[in-house]
Amino acid sequence: MSYRLRECPLCGGHDFRPLLRARDYHYGNPGEYSQSQCNRCTLAFLDPMYEEAELGAFYPKDYYAFTDRFSVVQPARSLKAKISRLLGPREHKTRDPKFERPGRMLDIGCGAGWFIYQMKERGWDVKGVEPNVDAAEFGRSKKGLDIFPGSLLDATFPSGAFDYVRMNHSFEHMEHPNQILEEVSRILADKGKLMIGVPNRDSLSARVFGRFWYHLALPVHTFSYSVRTLSQMLSKHDFRVEKVVFNTEQTPLLGGIQIYLNRHQASPSFQGRLTRSRLATVLSYWASRLQNLLHVSDVIEITATKLQNKTATRQRENVVDVA
Numbered sequence: 001m002s003y004r005l006r007e008c009p010l011c012g013g014h015d016f017r018p019l020l021r022a023r024d025y026h027y028g029n030p031g032e033y034s035q036s037q038c039n040r041c042t043l044a045f046l047d048p049m050y051e052e053a054e055l056g057a058f059y060p061k062d063y064y065a066f067t068d069r070f071s072v073v074q075p076a077r078s079l080k081a082k083i084s085r086l087l088g089p090r091e092h093k094t095r096d097p098k099f100e101r102p103g104r105m106l107d108i109g110c111g112a113g114w115f116i117y118q119m120k121e122r123g124w125d126v127k128g129v130e131p132n133v134d135a136a137e138f139g140r141s142k143k144g145l146d147i148f149p150g151s152l153l154d155a156t157f158p159s160g161a162f163d164y165v166r167m168n169h170s171f172e173h174m175e176h177p178n179q180i181l182e183e184v185s186r187i188l189a190d191k192g193k194l195m196i197g198v199p200n201r202d203s204l205s206a207r208v209f210g211r212f213w214y215h216l217a218l219p220v221h222t223f224s225y226s227v228r229t230l231s232q233m234l235s236k237h238d239f240r241v242e243k244v245v246f247n248t249e250q251t252p253l254l255g256g257i258q259i260y261l262n263r264h265q266a267s268p269s270f271q272g273r274l275t276r277s278r279l280a281t282v283l284s285y286w287a288s289r290l291q292n293l294l295h296v297s298d299v300i301e302i303t304a305t306k307l308q309n310k311t312a313t314r315q316r317e318n319v320v321d322v323a
Contacts, residue, residue: 002048005036009178010233013040016047022211022218025259025269027060033218041232044201044224052151052175056131058220065111065169066135070142092249094168097193097242097303103163106187108152108180109170113139120145127162129155152183160189168197168301172221181237190308194239197301200246202226204296205256212263214255215298227300239304248291250284252298 007014016036023032036047050058059066094115102123107116110128112135120126128147130136136149148155153176165184174180184194199215200206201224206213216224225233231241257280258272274280291297 002050002054004048005045008038008041008043009045009176010043010229010236011038011041013038015039018047019044020211020216022216024058024218024220025212025262026217027058027063027220028266028268029058029219035216035218035224041229042226043229046219046222049175049222050219052131055173055175055220055222059132061134063132065109066132066138070112070114070117094195094197095245095247095301096166096195097164099164099193104161104189105164105166106157106162108165108167108184109173110139110147111135113143113145113147115166115168116145116147117143127157152180157187159186160192161187163189163192165192165194168195169199171196172198172223172225175222177223177233178237181233181239185237185239185306188306190306192306193242193303194234194306195301195303196230196234197247197299198225198230199252200226200298200300202228202296203248203298204291204294205252205298209256209260212256212260214252214259214269225300227302230300230302234302234304238307240307241302241304243303245301245303246292246295246297246299247301248288248297248299250281250288253288253291254280254284 005016008016015038017039019035019037021032021034034047035044037044102125104125105116105119105127107126107128110116110130111132113128113130116126116128117139126146128136128139128145129152130139130147130149131151133149136147139145139147165188171177171180188194199217199221206215215221227244231244234241254275255269258274259269261272261274262269288297
């Protein structure tokens with residue numbers, strides 16, 4: 001059942017204010033959904049909040065992370081195709097941290113397992129966690145991947161089991177961020193690395209589009225983080241932030257404009273003349289690259305290290321390298 005947060009999961013505050021109401025412009029779930037903000041630390045959250053089982057029901061069966069990426073045709077290698085990719089959008093890649101050698105890795109919210117399959121090919125010992133049972137089973141049966149179907153909190157991995165834990169566009173979908181980070185800290189080895197990629201609520205697009213912001217994505221996004229609030233939450237759980245990368249591509253800007261154009265219709269964000277326009281796609285791609293350079297883009301990727309001795313070296317402030 002849905003419920004109201006009584007305490008801010010970041011600062012423990014109790015003074016909240018309503019921010020906005022919006023429809024589900026992506027998947028067409030009926031009604032409107034509200035977002036509120038803690039007046040003390042500015043963390044924004046879905047209000048009322050939904051329990052995990054309810055959240056799962058909001059996702060369509062063809063949600064992008066659940067789909068078969070293993071069968072996608074590789075891009076053409078002709079000279080014309082190479083020139084087209086040089087001038088226009090290229091394959092978007094997450095800026096994962098570098099490691100001297102392969103180790104043990106966990107991808108939380110791995111979908112059908114495309115990323116862990118790639119890491120396995122590079123010599124990593126990989127595991128995944130995916131709440132959607134069908135997506136997890138697809139990766140297990142299609143490629144023999146070790147994907148736990150359910151929540152991280154139910155997976156009961158051994159303490160210190162991983163050198164690298166990754167949550168790319170999954171942390172903002174979770175109902176209990178403190179419990180998740182505490183469990184990640186437990187299963188990470190000392191000095192292990194955590195990378196979290198989330199939408200940036202301080203982005204230029206979020207400020208311009210407001211309730212039409214592409215990455216607002218109510219009700220599937222339970223929390224909206226900024227560099228400051230996510231860094232503070234990581235520090236709260238004894239992680240030291242090492243690097244912040246602004247790393248978005250053209251879809252959020254293009255989609256935000258299309259959502260605004262569709263605001264009086266029932267059409268989802270990916271339907272419209274603008275999203276089919278090659279010129280608009282190219283212009284949005286270069287605009288997104290500029291936003292990355294100016295640190296106002298829609299997506300942030302934060303890499304943090306687990307402190308070796310949590311009791312003796314507890315730190316509440318992070319030194320951040322912004323890339």
